[in-house]
Amino acid sequence: MRNILITLMFDGADFHGWQVQDNAVTIQQTLQNTIEKILGKRENIIGCSRTDSGVHANMFCCNMRTDSDISPEKLKKALNALLPSSISVKNCGEVPYSFHARYDCTSKEYKYLILNSDYRNPFLFKRALYYPYYIDTDMLNSEAQDFIGTHDFSAFCAAGSSVEDKIRTVKNASVIRNNEIIEVTFEADGFLYNMVRIMVGTLLDINRGKIVPGSIPQIIESKDRNQAGATAAPEGLYLNRVNYD
Amino acid sequence: MRNILITLMFDGADFHGWQVQDNAVTIQQTLQNTIEKILGKRENIIGCSRTDSGVHANMFCCNMRTDSDISPEKLKKALNALLPSSISVKNCGEVPYSFHARYDCTSKEYKYLILNSDYRNPFLFKRALYYPYYIDTDMLNSEAQDFIGTHDFSAFCAAGSSVEDKIRTVKNASVIRNNEIIEVTFEADGFLYNMVRIMVGTLLDINRGKIVPGSIPQIIESKDRNQAGATAAPEGLYLNRVNYD
Numbered sequence: 406m407r408n409i410l411i412t413l414m415f416d417g418a419d420f421h422g423w424q425v426q427d428n429a430v431t432i433q434q435t436l437q438n439t440i441e442k443i444l445g446k447r448e449n450i451i452g453c454s455r456t457d458s459g460v461h462a463n464m465f466c467c468n469m470r471t472d473s474d475i476s477p478e479k480l481k482k483a484l485n486a487l488l489p490s491s492i493s494v495k496n497c498g499e500v501p502y503s504f505h506a507r508y509d510c511t512s513k514e515y516k517y518l519i520l521n522s523d524y525r526n527p528f529l530f531k532r533a534l535y536y537p538y539y540i541d542t543d544m545l546n547s548e549a550q551d552f553i554g555t556h557d558f559s560a561f562c563a564a565g566s567s568v569e570d571k572i573r574t575v576k577n578a579s580v581i582r583n584n585e586i587i588e589v590t591f592e593a594d595g596f597l598y599n600m601v602r603i604m605v606g607t608l609l610d611i612n613r614g615k616i617v618p619g620s621i622p623q624i625i626e627s628k629d630r631n632q633a634g635a636t637a638a639p640e641g642l643y644l645n646r647v648n649y650d
Numbered sequence: 651m652r653n654i655l656i657t658l659m660f661d662g663a664d665f666h667g668w669q670v671q672d673n674a675v676t677i678q679q680t681l682q683n684t685i686e687k688i689l690g691k692r693e694n695i696i697g698c699s700r701t702d703s704g705v706h707a708n709m710f711c712c713n714m715r716t717d718s719d720i721s722p723e724k725l726k727k728a729l730n731a732l733l734p735s736s737i738s739v740k741n742c743g744e745v746p747y748s749f750h751a752r753y754d755c756t757s758k759e760y761k762y763l764i765l766n767s768d769y770r771n772p773f774l775f776k777r778a779l780y781y782p783y784y785i786d787t788d789m790l791n792s793e794a795q796d797f798i799g800t801h802d803f804s805a806f807c808a809a810g811s812s813v814e815d816k817i818r819t820v821k822n823a824s825v826i827r828n829n830e831i832i833e834v835t836f837e838a839d840g841f842l843y844n845m846v847r848i849m850v851g852t853l854l855d856i857n858r859g860k861i862v863p864g865s866i867p868q869i870i871e872s873k874d875r876n877q878a879g880a881t882a883a884p885e886g887l888y889l890n891r892v893n894y895d
Contacts, residue, residue, distance in 0.1 A: 414772060415772055416772035461773075485769060485770060490772060493769050493771060493772050496769075524730060524738050524739060524740050525738045527659055527736045527737060527738050528659075528661055528706075532773065
């Protein structure tokens with residue numbers, strides 16, 4: 406048995422996230438169907454993360470244990486020829502049999518894009534949150550630093566999550582403006598369900614004065630989802646980088 | 651009668667160019683239909699340029715002479731609310747009655763995007779030419795300088811054009827690499843039918859050795875379309891800037 410690491414890039418706008426579901430088209434399913442066409446056999450694919458409906462990835466890792474002897478280079482070419490234009494394979498390579506895309510991941514980086522302009526950008530449709538009101542990027546960048554550290558992030562986890570341990574370590578946080586596009590970036594050892602979207606929603610609620618600046622430490626401390634801000638729409642979210650040390 | 655200048659941005663992938671046609675959806679038509687809904691009257695819209703099927707614009711100017719008293723700001727808001735997501739209004743403003751978006755334009759800048767990578771990018775699907783082979787950007791940038799100047803560009807004009815005067819002045823030309831994306835830029839007082847796409851196709855033919863480096867002056871001199879390279883696909887082309895001095 407061999408183990409192949411597949412690195413993807415995808416536009417998630419038309420998918421119901423990564424994870425296979427009944428009655429909805431997902432990335433995992435589309436990839437499994439395409440691999441089945443190539444290898445003549447349905448293989449199980451292990452993804453590094455679940456992603457929500459409409460969420461994108463600049464880098465998404467998954468692994469497949471298989472007894473096929475196809476070369477990684479040939480698999481990459483065949484996949485890129487057969488996958489829809491919304492999914493692309495950046496790389497395929499053989500890894501040790503024990504490698505697991507989810508368990509072995511040491512940190513992930515998410516980016517959230519906000520279009521801050523008084524007109525929409527057709528090239529960012531379903532690819533950035535459209536937010537026409539003034540955003541104070543410097544202030545939000547300073548606020549975002551309060552997320553850094555090891556905390557119980559229960560206040561930033563969507564209701565309904567079955568995860569028990571809600572302690573995560575946020576390693577980096579930044580809010581940067583490139584002309585009319587604002588990039589919010591978070592790196593952590595792991596993220597809870599909707600965590601990035603709730604952190605971005607909280608920053609936007611601070612921006613519009615609905616939450617007082619300086620509140621993030623108390624919100625974290627409260628462990629109460631109702632103290633944090635709204636959940637920002639999925640269309641601006643990108644899994645940007647997955648690290649395996 | 652008032653004259654309103656409308657500045658657009660559009661993703662041309664799903665349109666048959668600017669100009670109204672029978673049995674095909676165009677930008678001009680879509681804009682006229684939307685303005686008719688707002689003003690209750692069909693107005694004639696003068697565009698700065700025809701664009702081909704599938705070609706995009708970061709900036710496209712058009713003007714509308716109307717007896718409506720709608721404010722430019724209100725027109726912009728109403729248009730952005732009603733236009734499809736592929737067309738956006740960056741600006742609306744009143745201009746002198748004599749202003750003509752096509753005749754008064756003193757120069758235009760086009761950008762052509764090439765994705766030079768061994769895997770496709772889902773976010774550039776129909777928005778850049780996918781070209782996986784090595785591109786020598788420095789060499790092509792140096793070649794592109796030979797387009798600069800006032801020349802008869804007959805060799806770079808698609809057959810079937812009815813334009814008689816094929817003399818144009820190219821003011822700037824550049825080929826720049828940003829990681830895996832190559833941007834080819836041309837500014838001229840005007841462009842012939844398919845001129846940018848043939849100039850880009852010629853550069854790519856020089857890159858792959860089908861045309862000898864240093865040939866551009868002779869190709870221009872020949873005035874023979876057959877001496878120039880292929881016509882590059884429309885999906886990488888953007889009208890980037892329109893100047894009125």
